[in-house]
Amino acid sequence: DLPGIIRTTTSGQDRAAIEEVNALIGSYLSQERTIILAVVPANQDIATVDILERARSVDPNGLRTLGVLTKADLIGPGSEDEVMAVLRNERKPIKLGYVMVKCRSQQDIDNGITQKQA
Structure with missing residues (x-):
């Protein structure tokens, strides 16, 4: 990390x-043995993120770069289609594609929401 x-x-x-x-x-x-997890907030325009270009400069074939979208709970109304285009690997394609993670908020934890429910 x-x-x-x-x-x-x-x-x-x-x-x-x-x-x-x-x-x-x-x-x-x-380092060729490094797996690059390019972590990108889902509420940020993918075109403005430095890490994807830095990864591409050292991994031009995309064999060791995976995009990870975070902060799913902060996606603004009306932005869902844009985020889905990234997840479908259409917006800024990388060979291994993208995954999204969603963690519980403090409010979720306080309310007894499980990780699965979140």
């Missing part, structure tokens, strides 16, 4: 962290 791609820093953070994290991510992605 690697840190997420950093684009900016907050107060008190060193800007060198951006380069350090990007170098760390690059060193792992370039």
Whole structure:
């Protein structure tokens, strides 16, 4: 598990962290034995996500890259067709395609909703 791609820093953070994290991510992605789980929030436009292009640059045939959509509960009304197009591997195709995960919210846990029900 690697840190997420950093684009900016907050107060008190060193800007060198951006380069350090990007170098760390690059060193792992370039290893041929690395399986790349390209984690993308489902409520974000797939065309704006850096990780898919970074994965493609080191895995041009897509043999080790799987797209993982998260935050299914944050998909806005009217965006469902767009998300389904990604899951059908139509919007930004990758060889291994995409899967979606949905975790329980704190409210679900507090209300006794099981993982299966969520």
